[in-house]
Amino acid sequence: MAPGCQALQAPTPLSEGALDQLLALAALAPSVGLSQPWRFVVVDSPECRDAVRGCFQRCNAEALQCFSGERAALYARLKLAGLAEAPCQLAVFADRTTGQGHGLGRLTMPATIDYSAVMAVHTL
Numbered sequence: 359m360a361p362g363c364q365a366l367q368a369p370t371p372l373s374e375g376a377l378d379q380l381l382a383l384a385a386l387a388p389s390v391g392l393s394q395p396w397r398f399v400v401v402d403s404p405e406c407r408d409a410v411r412g413c414f415q416r417c418n419a420e421a422l423q424c425f426s427g428e429r430a431a432l433y434a435r436l437k438l439a440g441l442a443e444a445p446c447q448l449a450v451f452a453d454r455t456t457g458q459g460h461g462l463g464r465l466t467m468p469a470t471i472d473y474s475a476v477m478a479v480h481t482l
Contacts, residue, residue, distance in 0.1 A: 389474035391462030401447035
């Protein structure tokens with residue numbers, strides 16, 4: 359094996375109830391107008407996890423094409439994902455149609471829904 363490389367190991371599973379506890383904590387994040395627009399989806403089937411990895415690899419390869427020379431070489435060396443090693447994958451969505459909060463605080467600035475979802479991820 360090349361110096362500095364590690365053998366890929368199976369992910370260590372999360373302890374029982376850990377994911378539920380983390381998601382409950384994330385749900386306490388601040389949100390515009392108490393809208394709680396975040397939607398967490400657990401990606402747990404091997405086929406779906408592979409699909410997520412494949413999508414990332416395609417997008418990452420496309421992003422690499424934006425660079426050239428030394429900057430491209432630097433970008434190519436970055437470890438931007440740990441999807442194979444992660445014990446759990448989550449997809450996070452911002453529900454822009456949520457009725458919770460009755461639109462308070464987002465009518466004039468709809469992007470606050472996205473920012474609220476970001477806060478949930480940050481809290482997670």
